[in-house]
Amino acid sequence: MSQTLINLNNISLAYRERTVLANISLDLNPGEIVTLIGPNGAGKTTLVRIVLGLQKPDSGQRTIRRGLRIGYMPQKLHVDNTMPLTVKRFLSLTNQPMTDIKNALGRTGVEHVINSPVQSLSGGELQRTLLARALLHNPHLLVLDEPVQGVDVNGQKELYHLITELRDEQGCSVLMVSHDLHLVMASTDSVICLNRHICCSGHPHKVRKDPAYLKLFGGESEELAIYTHHHDHEHTVDGHVVRKPGNTGDTP
Numbered sequence: 001m002s003q004t005l006i007n008l009n010n011i012s013l014a015y016r017e018r019t020v021l022a023n024i025s026l027d028l029n030p031g032e033i034v035t036l037i038g039p040n041g042a043g044k045t046t047l048v049r050i051v052l053g054l055q056k057p058d059s060g061q062r063t064i065r066r067g068l069r070i071g072y073m074p075q076k077l078h079v080d081n082t083m084p085l086t087v088k089r090f091l092s093l094t095n096q097p098m099t100d101i102k103n104a105l106g107r108t109g110v111e112h113v114i115n116s117p118v119q120s121l122s123g124g125e126l127q128r129t130l131l132a133r134a135l136l137h138n139p140h141l142l143v144l145d146e147p148v149q150g151v152d153v154n155g156q157k158e159l160y161h162l163i164t165e166l167r168d169e170q171g172c173s174v175l176m177v178s179h180d181l182h183l184v185m186a187s188t189d190s191v192i193c194l195n196r197h198i199c200c201s202g203h204p205h206k207v208r209k210d211p212a213y214l215k216l217f218g219g220e221s222e223e224l225a226i227y228t229h230h231h232d233h234e235h236t237v238d239g240h241v242v243r244k245p246g247n248t249g250d251t252p
């Protein structure tokens with residue numbers, strides 16, 4: 001594994017005899033974006049914690065390239081509502097220079113929130129602030145646990161686009177967790193579909209059609225992917241539907 005950043009070999013883990021991860025093997029290679037996808041409770045966060053070295057598996061090996069720097073964006077940020085904490089103070093806890101902090105916030109598009117309390121940020125601003133924090137150590141690998149949660153659909157697309165740009169600019173690798181293959185499709189090199197074991201993996205277009213993926217996520221996801229909204233009407237400002245001239249169809 002000369003070039004490989006992190007290798008997991010046959011990792012298994014159980015909580016009180018309940019298997020959470022079984023025989024997981026994977027390689028994270030330089031410059032690659034890998035997305036972990038799976039239903040709730042599939043073991044995605046647990047696997048991320050093992051990749052980060054925060055949790056030890058019951059069996060199997062984790063091998064990490066010497067000197068590897070990892071930037072981590074957690075799934076949740078717990079900040080006590082009564083504790084005054086500005087974005088500036090929050091990011092200063094990383095001990096990085098203020099110019100780097102400002103640059104990172106600028107790069108993720110939220111320089112304007114630097115003096116705002118963390119608790120007051122919108123979903124998108126919070127995710128971009130957490131992404132800026134993950135960038136601060138100039139990482140070789142970005143690990144992003146559900147980076148678009150709490151963000152609306154357009155914001156999600158923008159955020160995935162930004163993640164791809166950051167990978168291109170910085171040449172880092174990305175391991176991220178997502179719930180929606182179709183939204184992440186354009187932004188990932190490969191997908192690992194997890195449900196306590198690896199159900200299928202590979203190029204996103206291949207995984208999308210894999211019977212194991214379809215079994216987990218159902219045919220609905222395929223229908224959603226091909227559904228195109230034929231808009232035969234317009235809306236008034238108060239939301240009422242107005243048919244376009246010459247169109248009487250009942251398409252939504």
Ligand SMILES: Nc1ncnc2c1ncn2[C@@H]1O[C@H](COP(=O)(O)OP(=O)(O)OP(=O)(O)O)[C@@H](O)[C@H]1O
Nearest residue numbers: 015016020038039040041042043044045046047075
């Ligand atoms: N510390 C723990 N002790 C006992 N069980 C745990 C612990 N941490 C996680 N689990 C269980 O392990 C399973 C996998 O959890 P994990 O958080 O890794 O799933 P996930 O795929 O990230 O889920 P989600 O999409 O809901 O975030 C779940 O059934 C969870 O209840």
